[in-house]
Amino acid sequence: MSKIRICLIGAGRAGEVHGDVYNDYVKNSEMAAVVDNNLEKAKSLVKKYSLKEILAFNTFQDAINNVKFDAVVIATPTSIHSDYVIKAAKNKIHVFCEKPMTTTTYDCDRMIKACKDAGVILQIGFMRRFDPGFLYAKNLIDEGAIGKPIIIKSLTHGPELPEKWSLDIKDSDGMLAEVNSHDFDTIRWLSGTEFESVYAVAENFKCPEIGKIFPDFYDTAVVSLKLRNGALGLIDSVCPCFYGYDARAEVVGTKGIMFIGSLQDSTTITCTKENNIFTKQTMSWNKRFHEAYISEDRHFIECILSGKKPVVTGEDGKKAVAAVVAANNSILKGKPVNIV
Ligand SMILES: NC(=O)c1ccc[n+]([C@@H]2O[C@H](COP(=O)([O-])OP(=O)(O)OC[C@H]3O[C@@H](n4cnc5c(N)ncnc54)[C@H](O)[C@@H]3O)[C@@H](O)[C@H]2O)c1
Incomplete structure (x- = not known):
């Protein structure tokens, strides 16, 4: 079975946790790109996983233009989650979005609708x-x-x-x-x-x-x-x-x-x-x-592969x-x- 390719957006604290988990624990997946508006942070995370072929970018559009991937993991500051979720959905890319989903219910609705219209998975990071x-x-x-x-x-x-x-x-x-x-x-x-x-x-x-x-x-x-x-x-x-x-x-x-x-x-x-x-x-x-992050990332990949609904949905995030x-x-x- 081909592997689900991941683009990580936001190479800070939470981004690194997910990067480590995908790199070490989630079979059926592979990291393809890391995006951070601070390119040095993206590069430094890519360097950490240097045995793999992963590319660093400072815009999501550059990643879309240059690398093929199936899913994004969004771990940027909360107020910009919605922009990335909606852009990913419009490009038919599955979405894992860290909690809090965003800062307003209005944006939650836009994110949920974009993912529903595109037929992509939307899972929110309530790892408890x-x-x-x-x-x-x-x-x-x-x-x-x-x-x-x-x-x-x-x-x-x-x-x-x-x-x-x-x-x-x-x-x-x-x-x-x-x-x-x-x-x-x-x-x-x-x-x-x-x-x-x-x-x-x-x-x-x-x-x-x-x-x-x-x-x-x-x-x-x-x-x-x-x-x-x-x-x-x-x-x-x-x-x-x-x-x-x-x-x-x-x-x-x-x-x-x-x-x-x-x-x-x-x-x-x-x-x-x-x-x-x-x-x-x-x-x-x-x-x-630690164990919970591994299980939630594995669950995200399982949902993409099987088409089943995530246990933590956009509605839960909202x-x-x-x-x-x-x-x-x-x-x-x-x-x-x-x-x-
Ligand atoms: N599930 C959890 O337990 C958990 C834990 C920590 C953080 N979080 C969530 O993860 C998200 C990130 O938090 P953090 O603590 O990792 O923050 P952070 O500041 O450590 O990391 C954010 C990263 O995003 C980058 N960034 C900023 N603006 C960007 C943009 N426009 N485009 C691309 N990258 C951009 C920053 O350079 C930074 O590397 C938040 O929503 C936070 O609530 C969840």
Whole structure:
């Protein structure tokens, strides 16, 4: 069977994670090109995979003109995802787009329509849905192990601030989009229902210098959600938290409770005579979700080859964007906002 050829767009942090995964773990695929508007970054990633014939470009159009490929993996700053998704679809190229899908539901609709009209796959990068622990929990919940979920709590705390482009909330939808999109998706996925309304509060505790440039910037938020089936959701967001990469969830059901994920990097715990007890915490998202990134990239290729629908669709991406936008509105207005 011929291999699915991939063009990676955006050779930054997430782009490199996908590049590594496609290079090392995804059979039936091969990297064909890397595009970055900073050509040196594209070249440096290509150099990393130097045993393969991969070309670097600083525009997507140059890649289209010079190399044949079947699919793109889009890992650029969020606000430009839509341009690349729509251009790829118009060229009949399958699309994997990193989360958040984009910054507005209007753009989500344009992206979904472009891919549908072109008949190409559109998968969004909510890799928690491929994490063995989260998947196990989802299956147990669906089997009724804890009864009906009534409270779903999900948190993501990042050790450091993400890249500069994500600091201006007007351009990126802020930390709730960049860091906590995963939590919105997790709550919707685990509860099996849609969002109804949101009330969110936020503060800037640690980054006063960023607040001087972007007055709406927050590094900490608490989000409460009402779901259509009556269940409640809660997200807490801290970035930077400095202590590690922390991604956990807790589901309270009518018959029990479930805890998903751990900050601990390994099962080893050391106790000493001096009454110390210590273990190592997880420090990076790419390490924490390594297996999940491999599974989601394999799934994308399987969907292209079989024509089956991805488990994370453009509609799922749009629901998370709608909730993030409503949560940011709630923070600004100081009152609950309906999620449409
Ligand atoms: N799924 C996850 O867990 C996860 C983790 C990190 C980032 N992300 C997402 O991936 C995307 C990228 O984030 P990142 O942290 O890798 O950012 P980054 O800044 O590290 O990388 C972005 C790259 O895109 C390039 N770029 C900027 N403008 C471009 C343009 N117009 N055309 C082509 N390339 C351009 C930059 O030069 C840079 O190399 C974001 O949407 C982010 O939310 C997802």
